[in-house]
Amino acid sequence: xxxxxxxxxxxxxxxxxxxxxxxxxxxxxxxxxxxxxxxxxxxxxxxxxxxxxxxxxxxxxxxxxxxxxxxxxxxxxxxxxxxxxxxxxxxxxxxxxxxxxxxxxxxxxxxxxxxxxxxxxxxxxxxxxxxxxxxxxxxxxxxxxxxxxxxxxxxxxxxxxxxxxxxxxxxxxxxxxxxxxxxxxxxxxxxxxxxxxxxxxxxxxxxxxxxxxxxxxxxxxxxxxxxxxxxxxxxxxxxxxxxxxxxx
Ligand SMILES: Nc1ncnc2c1ncn2[C@@H]1O[C@H](COP(=O)(O)OP(=O)(O)O)[C@@H](O)[C@H]1O
Ligand SMILES: [Mg+2]
Numbered sequence: 001x002x003x004x005x006x007x008x009x010x011x012x013x014x015x016x017x018x019x020x021x022x023x024x025x026x027x028x029x030x031x032x033x034x035x036x037x038x039x040x041x042x043x044x045x046x047x048x049x050x051x052x053x054x055x056x057x058x059x060x061x062x063x064x065x066x067x068x069x070x071x072x073x074x075x076x077x078x079x080x081x082x083x084x085x086x087x088x089x090x091x092x093x094x095x096x097x098x099x100x101x102x103x104x105x106x107x108x109x110x111x112x113x114x115x116x117x118x119x120x121x122x123x124x125x126x127x128x129x130x131x132x133x134x135x136x137x138x139x140x141x142x143x144x145x146x147x148x149x150x151x152x153x154x155x156x157x158x159x160x161x162x163x164x165x166x167x168x169x170x171x172x173x174x175x176x177x178x179x180x181x182x183x184x185x186x187x188x189x190x191x192x193x194x195x196x197x198x199x200x201x202x203x204x205x206x207x208x209x210x211x212x213x214x215x216x217x218x219x220x221x222x223x224x225x226x227x228x229x230x231x232x233x234x235x236x237x238x239x240x241x242x243x244x245x246x247x248x
Pocket of ligand 2: 061062063178
């Protein structure tokens with residue numbers, strides 16, 4: 001029997017991991033005080049894997065994924081995603097990079113309030129040359145019946161499902177999820193995590209997810225523990241737990 005990808009993790013790193021971050025540094029200065037937020041971070045993730053950045057509030061998780069996704073810039077270090085050297089890009093190329101390669105899922109959904117569910121997704125799909133079918137993506141996140149609703153008419157979990165559909169519709173190589181279940185109750189969180197695993201499997205999307213929830217780390221192939229701007233431990237999970245069996 002061929003091992004199921006969601007059950008058996010890839011333990012070896014490929015020669016060219018899809019996400020390859022090395023010696024990433026970032027600091028903020030206010031007045032005379034310089035705070036080092038990232039102190040030389042290294043993160044590598046194979047294509048089609050799920051990675052989790054696990055760390056407490058303030059450890060630098062959002063800063064790290066924003067730099068990987070081209071929303072923010074590092075002071076030094078290298079970021080290569082899908083073979084593209086992100087660290088060297090000017091703003092225009094960063095915008096193209098984000099549009100072509102990265103899907104974002106945020107804690108607070110960030111849907112456009114005066115557009116319907118369908119329109120929120122359409123806006124993104126129109127910008128993409130490799131867009132997936134909108135109805136298919138809405139079906140994947142179980143929101144096909146609510147295509148004409150506005151975000152304010154949806155629960156938090158439903159809004160997050162729409163935001164996953166919006167991120168996935170352009171069929172990005174990499175999906176970056178910053179605390180995607182941070183504002184949701186337990187049952188709804190499991191549903192969202194199950195959908196992220198489904199997206200990973202169905203479309204081969206590499207997922208890098210940020211969380212402070214240790215239980216969520218068990219659904220990842222690789223876990224990077226972040227403390228005060230440093231990776232203090234990297235865990236390779238031998239087996240991946242399906243989201244419906246995670247408990248906290
Ligand atoms: N724009 C900024 N200016 C100054 N300090 C910042 C800025 N963004 C983040 N920080 C600081 O960097 C640290 C890490 O923040 P963040 O990456 O948001 O952590 P996390 O997502 O793990 O909670 C925090 O101490 C935060 O206060
Ligand atoms: Mg954060």
